[in-house]
Amino acid sequence: MPTENSIKIMPKAVVCEESNLRGDITFSAGCVVHPSATVIAEAGPIIIGENCILEEYTTIAHRLQAGASWNANNILSIGTHNVFEVGCTVEAARIGDKNVFESKCFVGPGVTVPSGCVVGAGIRMHTAQLLPENTIVYGQQALQREGIEKQSSQTLQIDFLRKVLPNYHHLRKPNHDPKKARSVV
């Protein structure tokens, strides 16, 4: 793991200063990161897609396997429109689009989450597995079902947070503009 944190924040992303960020992390446009959310990039960079919400006490970790070291090509990519609700811990190998990780759930390393999945509140997934698309894991016995109806979009919530969070929290400044970077090149 490089000693220096390298955090890239695209414009229009709202990243609170009290969040706990370590390693090489990229927040795409429209992300909302609440205070006390934790993102740890130990094994490689983490790229978080557009319009993701990371609520309080969320932990997203890209952990080092035993004996491995920092590898810049080992990227944990998180797709767009994902919601990480309060207190969830996600160490998944890959995360697609439009997933919801409900409160206090745990998704262990080796789990691949494609698109449209919902991991219910309090569910603990330790086994390495590939979830089918649109899977909903729910209940005490962690039953799975296929979601037929699309998960409702979080745009209203994101717009609201983008308006409200700057009123009460210090934000990290967006430091990376893809358009500007291209014009420089």
Added chain:
Amino acid sequence: MSFMQPSPVKYACSCGILNPINKLFFCRHCPKLRCGYCVCTEIESHFCSNCLENIPSSEARHKKNCCANCFDCPCCQHTLSARAATVPVVRKSEETKEGESKESPAAAATPPATASSKPSAIPTTKKIYYLSCLSCRWTTRDVGIPDQGVASGTWPENECLYQARFNTLVDYYQSIVLQEKQEKLEFMRRKAPKQHKFPSLTDRTGLTVSLIRRQIGWHEKSIPKAKAISIPPAEATADVGGLPDDIFTEPLNLRNITTIAQRHGQPGDEPTAVSNLYPQRRSLWIKRSLRCRQCEHNLIKPEYHPTSIKYRIQLFASYHVPEVLMVRCEQPLQPGKANAILLKLSNPTMYDMTIRILSGLPPEEALISPEAFQQACKIKEEVVTSSPLVRGIGLTLSRQNSTREVKREVEDVSNAEIVPLESEFVLSQRDDSKEFDEDVQLPTEEPKFIVWRKGNKVLIRLQFTPADELPPSTDVMLGFFMQYTYVNTVSNASDKKEPTTHALHSRIFINAGAIEKAN
């Protein structure tokens, strides 16, 4: 003392079952301890636990004990909640105009186009509702139930395939019940003819009323006999259809198969595929009132309103019987070795109590024979005061059987010998304001088994010896009788008003812990 842990102190109910004090009731009229097994349960009111609506019992029966407005998720059995969504619609006047000019399917298919082409047609939004489960995210849209314009009341009833057959069967059996009742009545009438004071004319001549009527030419007066409706009997068939061809070749997708709980939640058709799950009406809850089986007095009567959690009558044992708490044993438990246990007793009543701890049955109690006991417990018929609710639905509770219950002997589970206290002691009344007083209690002459005393609480030291042959890690059970005076403010006889004092006793068993392992 935690509510979650099972209490080590158990009271023997008058029916012989051991229970912690918080599960017991106290009948002031008997006066005895009662547990959940020696009370009658009556339904006080029906209500829906989700919308807290009170539903009269006749209506509840008509609605098959289900709430009319609330639904349970067929997938995970949680409550469904109505979600609102907005959809853009063209204003109604425009729609009808379009419908007149074009054929209606085309108009329905192209509202955005017409809205854009005509500036007068302003698209407005309409609220629509669907049901959604917050736990498993199941929605009514999953199974193709159309969205509704109002939030409740218009959801389609899911009728199962056999509904018609089921209804005819219900009708049939109801008519059979009616017929049998009538036949029985007729039989009883014939068997026991009316004894008249004077012999009537028809008795002598053998003429009966129906014969005379027939001779005069009137029609038969007798009530038309109830006839059972004839229904086509069910036919057994050996042809159950073959298995589909692909059953052994196609991989099974377990996510499309319903679980046992889901099938039982929808008993009408017990669907095998998740696409056939429909929202289920939520079952009603009841408020129970409990009655002593022997004197028919109410022990528990809740307030009628569903939102209230209070009681109109609450005779919990912990309000009347001194509570015994186990504090600790003085020494590690060894078989055959004298030990002492500290017990904290508290008086919940407004009167002072005199308490004695005995190892055997109090002597005056032994005089009462079981026959006299059962005689005393006979119900007087006029005491049966069934609530108007129960009477209204024509329910007759057969309480007569319950009194024939034979008193069970309390199983003696104790395996230690206690040393009964040499004298009785007084436990003063409960006084909430005393809790805040400064401790100014003067040292008084106390029996030496009393360790500490404050307000209505006292800590006593009880000596005991576990039995000799107890193997290690078996629980030591202490059993003793606690005799206490109880001031009864209600009296069965109405003429005397002053409270009467009884000397009551309860048998108490304490699990003192396990025998230490020999080292």
